[in-house]
Amino acid sequence: MKNVLVIGSTGQIGSELTMKLRKQYHQGTIVAGYIPGAEPKGELLESGPSEIVNVCMAHQIAEAVDKYDIDTIYNLAALLSATAERLPLKAWDIQMNGLLNILEVAREKHCAVFTPSSIGSFGPDTPRDNTPQDTIQRPTSMYGVTKVATELLSDYYFHKFGVDTRSVRFPGLISYTTLPGGGTTDYAVEIYYAAVKGEEFVCPIAAGTYMDMMYMPDALNAAVNIMEADPRYLIHRNSFNIASMSFDPEEVYRAIKKHYPNFKMRYEVDPIRQAIADSWPNKMDDICARKEWGWTPRYNLEKMTADMIHNLKIKLGVLK
Numbered sequence: 263m264k265n266v267l268v269i270g271s272t273g274q275i276g277s278e279l280t281m282k283l284r285k286q287y288h289q290g291t292i293v294a295g296y297i298p299g300a301e302p303k304g305e306l307l308e309s310g311p312s313e314i315v316n317v318c319m320a321h322q323i324a325e326a327v328d329k330y331d332i333d334t335i336y337n338l339a340a341l342l343s344a345t346a347e348r349l350p351l352k353a354w355d356i357q358m359n360g361l362l363n364i365l366e367v368a369r370e371k372h373c374a375v376f377t378p379s380s381i382g383s384f385g386p387d388t389p390r391d392n393t394p395q396d397t398i399q400r401p402t403s404m405y406g407v408t409k410v411a412t413e414l415l416s417d418y419y420f421h422k423f424g425v426d427t428r429s430v431r432f433p434g435l436i437s438y439t440t441l442p443g444g445g446t447t448d449y450a451v452e453i454y455y456a457a458v459k460g461e462e463f464v465c466p467i468a469a470g471t472y473m474d475m476m477y478m479p480d481a482l483n484a485a486v487n488i489m490e491a492d493p494r495y496l497i498h499r500n501s502f503n504i505a506s507m508s509f510d511p512e513e514v515y516r517a518i519k520k521h522y523p524n525f526k527m528r529y530e531v532d533p534i535r536q537a538i539a540d541s542w543p544n545k546m547d548d549i550c551a552r553k554e555w556g557w558t559p560r561y562n563l564e565k566m567t568a569d570m571i572h573n574l575k576i577k578l579g580v581l582k
Contacts, residue, residue: 264290270338317360345444379501429501433474491555
C-alpha cells in the first residue's frame with residue numbers, strides 16, 4: 263500500500279484507521295472519504311486530503327481513485343446491526359450496491375479492497391463456541407445477510423476478475439476515540455463512559471450473553487496486517503475469523519468495578535439487540551488467521567479496561 267482511499271473515514275473504525283495509515287505510510291497519500299454531514303474534523307481533516315465519496319455514487323469512487331492514484335480501498339461504509347434492522351433497504355443499498363460499485367472500480371483500476379465482515383455473518387444455526395472458520399452462515403438480521411453476501415461477492419471478484427479482496431470478521435469493537443452508533447455490542451463502549459462519568463449504566467443486553475469483543479488497537483492492526491500479508495499464504499481471504507476476548511455484561515462490569523468500586527449497573531434489555539446477540543457466536547476460532555498471516559491480539563479484558571479508563575479520564579476531563 264502507498265496510496266489509500268478510506269471510505270467511511272469519519273466512523274468508529276475509519277476515523278482511527280485513517281490516522282494509523284497516515285502515520286504508518288507517511289510517504290504515501292491516505293485520502294479520507296466521507297459523505298456530506300459527516301465531514302472530517304480536527305486532526306483527521308488537517309493531517310491529509312479528504313474527498314466526498316459516497317459508495318452509492320460510483321463516479322465519486324472512480325474520481326478519487328484517479329485523482330490520487332489509489333492502489334488500495336478500505337470500504338468501511340455500513341449501517342451497524344441494530345440500525346440496519348430498522349432500515350433494511352438502506353442497509354442493503356449501502357452495504358451491497360455500494361460494495362459492487364467499489365469492486366467494479368477496483369476491477370477497472372487495479373485496486374486492492376478491504377471490506378470488513380463481522381461476527382454478525384453467523385446465525386442461530388452456527389456452532390456457538392469456538393465457531394469454526396468454515397461453518398454454516400445463516401444470519402437472521404439484515405446486517406448479517408449483507409455481511410455474508412459481502413464475503414461471497416468479494417470472493418467472486420477475486421476468483422473471477424483477480425481483484426485482490428481481503429477481509430476479517432470483526433467482533434464487537436471497543437474504543438475511547440469515537441463512539442459507535444447503532445450496533446448490538448455498543449454497550450461495551452457505553453459502559454466505560456458511564457463509569458468514568460460516575461453514572462449508573464443501564465445495560466440493553468442481558469446478563470450471560472457472551473459475544474466476541476476486541477479493543478480498537480488490535481482491530482486496526484488486523485485491518486492493516488491482512489492487507490500486508492503475503493498472498494501466497496492466504497487461503498480464505500473473505501473472510502477471516504479474528505478473536506481477542508469474549509465476555510458478558512457481568513464480566514466487563516466486574517472488571518470496571520476494580521477501578522470504580524461504587525459503579526452501578528442495571529438491566530433494561532432491548533429486545534431487538536438481544537435477539538441479534540442471541541443469534542451470534544459466544545467465541546470464534548481464529549486459528550486460520552493465526553496460521554495464514556500471523557494474527558495475534560495484544561489486549562485482554564483487564565488490559566483493555568485499564569487503558570480505556572485512563573484515556574477516557576483524559577478525554578472527558580475527569581481528574582479522579
